[in-house]
Amino acid sequence: MTDQLVAAAPLVCPAPHVGSDRVQLGHGSGGKLSVALLRERFLPHFANPALLRLGDGAVVPVGSSEIVVSTDTFVVSPLEFPGGNIGSLAVHGTVNDVAMMGARPLYLTAGFVLEEGLPFELLDRIVWSMGESAAAAGVSLVAGDTKVVERGKADGLFINTTGIGLLTRDFSPAPDRARPGDAIVFSGPIGRHGMAIMAVREGIAFETRIESDSASLLPLVDRLREALGPDVHVLRDPTRGGVASTLNEIAAASGVGIELEEAAIPVPSDVSAACEMLGLDPLYVANEGVLVALFPDSLTGAALASLRGHPMGAMAVRVGKVVAGHPGLVVLRTAIGGSRIVDQLPGDQLPRIC
Amino acid sequence: MTDQLVAAAPLVCPAPHVGSDRVQLGHGSGGKLSVALLRERFLPHFANPALLRLGDGAVVPVGSSEIVVSTDTFVVSPLEFPGGNIGSLAVHGTVNDVAMMGARPLYLTAGFVLEEGLPFELLDRIVWSMGESAAAAGVSLVAGDTKVVERGKADGLFINTTGIGLLTRDFSPAPDRARPGDAIVFSGPIGRHGMAIMAVREGIAFETRIESDSASLLPLVDRLREALGPDVHVLRDPTRGGVASTLNEIAAASGVGIELEEAAIPVPSDVSAACEMLGLDPLYVANEGVLVALFPDSLTGAALASLRGHPMGAMAVRVGKVVAGHPGLVVLRTAIGGSRIVDQLPGDQLPRIC
Numbered sequence: 255m256t257d258q259l260v261a262a263a264p265l266v267c268p269a270p271h272v273g274s275d276r277v278q279l280g281h282g283s284g285g286k287l288s289v290a291l292l293r294e295r296f297l298p299h300f301a302n303p304a305l306l307r308l309g310d311g312a313v314v315p316v317g318s319s320e321i322v323v324s325t326d327t328f329v330v331s332p333l334e335f336p337g338g339n340i341g342s343l344a345v346h347g348t349v350n351d352v353a354m355m356g357a358r359p360l361y362l363t364a365g366f367v368l369e370e371g372l373p374f375e376l377l378d379r380i381v382w383s384m385g386e387s388a389a390a391a392g393v394s395l396v397a398g399d400t401k402v403v404e405r406g407k408a409d410g411l412f413i414n415t416t417g418i419g420l421l422t423r424d425f426s427p428a429p430d431r432a433r434p435g436d437a438i439v440f441s442g443p444i445g446r447h448g449m450a451i452m453a454v455r456e457g458i459a460f461e462t463r464i465e466s467d468s469a470s471l472l473p474l475v476d477r478l479r480e481a482l483g484p485d486v487h488v489l490r491d492p493t494r495g496g497v498a499s500t501l502n503e504i505a506a507a508s509g510v511g512i513e514l515e516e517a518a519i520p521v522p523s524d525v526s527a528a529c530e531m532l533g534l535d536p537l538y539v540a541n542e543g544v545l546v547a548l549f550p551d552s553l554t555g556a557a558l559a560s561l562r563g564h565p566m567g568a569m570a571v572r573v574g575k576v577v578a579g580h581p582g583l584v585v586l587r588t589a590i591g592g593s594r595i596v597d598q599l600p601g602d603q604l605p606r607i608c
Numbered sequence: 609m610t611d612q613l614v615a616a617a618p619l620v621c622p623a624p625h626v627g628s629d630r631v632q633l634g635h636g637s638g639g640k641l642s643v644a645l646l647r648e649r650f651l652p653h654f655a656n657p658a659l660l661r662l663g664d665g666a667v668v669p670v671g672s673s674e675i676v677v678s679t680d681t682f683v684v685s686p687l688e689f690p691g692g693n694i695g696s697l698a699v700h701g702t703v704n705d706v707a708m709m710g711a712r713p714l715y716l717t718a719g720f721v722l723e724e725g726l727p728f729e730l731l732d733r734i735v736w737s738m739g740e741s742a743a744a745a746g747v748s749l750v751a752g753d754t755k756v757v758e759r760g761k762a763d764g765l766f767i768n769t770t771g772i773g774l775l776t777r778d779f780s781p782a783p784d785r786a787r788p789g790d791a792i793v794f795s796g797p798i799g800r801h802g803m804a805i806m807a808v809r810e811g812i813a814f815e816t817r818i819e820s821d822s823a824s825l826l827p828l829v830d831r832l833r834e835a836l837g838p839d840v841h842v843l844r845d846p847t848r849g850g851v852a853s854t855l856n857e858i859a860a861a862s863g864v865g866i867e868l869e870e871a872a873i874p875v876p877s878d879v880s881a882a883c884e885m886l887g888l889d890p891l892y893v894a895n896e897g898v899l900v901a902l903f904p905d906s907l908t909g910a911a912l913a914s915l916r917g918h919p920m921g922a923m924a925v926r927v928g929k930v931v932a933g934h935p936g937l938v939v940l941r942t943a944i945g946g947s948r949i950v951d952q953l954p955g956d957q958l959p960r961i962c
Contacts, residue, residue: 295735300752316673316675316774317671325768327768365719365768374629416751
């Protein structure tokens with residue numbers, strides 16, 4: 255029988271000490287330790303309906319409108335990498351989180367922690383990138399704050415961005431709206447951001463340089479909105495923890511099963527080679543310019559046509575479907591006819607990739 | 609003649625290297641170096657009307673409403689201090705910034721940078737304080753983010769909070785609305801937050817322990833709104849850089865002069881003693897639970913009565929007035945009949961007090 259489920263989560267190194275009484279790197283991974291940190295240390299003190307939905311952002315009323323609010327702190331190391339820097343990443347990351355909630359991003363705030371001794375030349379490049387990225391995405395940076403800490407008390411520069419968007423009618427993708435019969439589409443090849451960072455950090459050189467995919471996903475969201483409108487059930491950008499973590503979250507939130515076709519998953523050959531060299535699974539590697547969309551399978555043709563009409567979506571592809579069976583589980587049908595559970599990682603594959 | 613102006617800004621140690629090509633601690637001071645950093649490095653890339661008003665927050669439209677958005681990153685050291693911790697401070701600081709713009713704070717986001725090895729016991733106390741402070745201020749924490757960096761790449765914990773408030777009609781205090789004839793009122797004694805931090809950091813013990821004044825200023829704002837409504841011209845909370853920096857900003861933004869009566873300025877005796885010991889000027893020391901209010905002098909009686917009706921405002925006092933002369937300058941009339949200019953500091957008296 256080819257359908258047996260084999261749990262085969264990659265090894266995590268260093269192994270997380272789950273019972274420890276101190277914060278570990280793995281708590282920032284986006285995996286099981288992050289979820290435990292959130293549920294055990296934060297949610298008990300802040301319980302409210304908007305926060306408890308645990309989306310990429312919160313939907314809250316303001317006056318007669320509904321807005322989406324999302325916040326993210328960026329601690330990526332190195333600060334500059336092929337395809338971007340911490341500044342462009344900080345804009346794209348938060349713009350995308352707001353967009354994945356179905357809102358039109360309007361405003362950004364930025365909070366900087368600068369380490370004493372940071373060269374202005376580097377700061378200028380990063381801030382320039384933020385300005386360019388914000389203008390390209392059509393968002394205004396309306397408030398900011400700068401703090402400076404002593405040398406050795408930070409790592410060059412951290413940036414928090416908080417985004418505010420306006421929710422529009424007839425478009426409300428949410429992690430808990432996946433339904434059996436939905437198709438799962440990736441807007442492009444996966445693993446580029448995480449492996450671009452790792453290649454720099456580990457000093458790995460390939461024939462081609464892996465570039466981060468960091469980009470605003472707004473053009474792709476606009477196309478899906480026009481083509482499918484309210485039929486878009488779920489939109490997510492699979493950042494920390496990769497597509498594996500994102501799909502697990504969707505399966506859990508919607509109480510459905512997810513089936514992926516291994517052969518359909520688009521992994522660029524250089525990403526694949528780098529992952530193999532470092533013992534990493536591309537399903538768990540961060541993306542910063544890919545979206546995962548779920549909608550009724552009958553609309554797959556229209557969705558792919560709309561996505562492929564934009565250069566960023568040229569390689570959009572259907573990678574699987576939502577099923578009623580094995581609720582909460584993501585199952586990968588392998589190329590050789592087997593299958594395995596794609597679990598959430600306990601801790602970290604790749605610290606500080608965003 | 610007793611009116612001669614003597615510029616007597618305190619010495620700054622270490623002296624800032626203004627021409628340097630790297631970030632220095634003084635760039636985070638809230639003084640002249642901070643202003644230069646903002647104007648030279650950030651504003652050119654983000655110019656838009658909301659940001660250029662340079663208030664404690666931005667006023668922007670959303671749907672048919674106007675909201676106030678404010679962001680602040682907290683890097684205070686030590687993380688716990690008499691009267692509060694970085695968690696309560698991160699809530700009060702941003703709630704107060706939104707309130708000073710005349711808005712009702714509704715929502716907060718929180719972005720955490722945790723250093724590997726941070727004890728959960730400490731994190732729990734801090735997060736608990738955030739929850740308590742948010743509930744007391746009537747704001748909901750609706751979105752959050754947590755990152756973890758390696759040991760030695762942060763300093764325990766940094767917290768960014770971003771606040772969103774709804775602007776109400778008939779109440780729109782702004783830094784550029786000061787007018788000659790306005791009275792200047794402090795809601796309470798100054799210098800407590802900064803000196804509470806410094807006393808811990810420098811290991812100074814007094815007969816009485818100096819406690820931070822960190823608190824939500826909403827109850828006092830509500831009282832002023834009820835008593836004076838649209839006649840409140842300016843509201844500010846004098847945090848980094850103290851009342852001296854705040855009053856200089858108001859004088860510059862409104863194009864007016866400010867006269868302070870030294871004898872009227874409320875400095876607690878323990879704050880005064882600690883400042884003397886450390887060679888600091890209490891006018892430049894951070895407050896986290898004091899507001900500065902400006903309104904027509906004829907309303908001073910009503911304003912003081914309303915503030916003093918709340919325990920936090922029991923020691924509210926008129927400290928000076930707005931004049932048409934010496935626009936942009938803050939002048940202190942000393943107890944012995946002289947006067948001196950209270951300038952903005954170039955760099956830092958007290959790094960990392962918020």
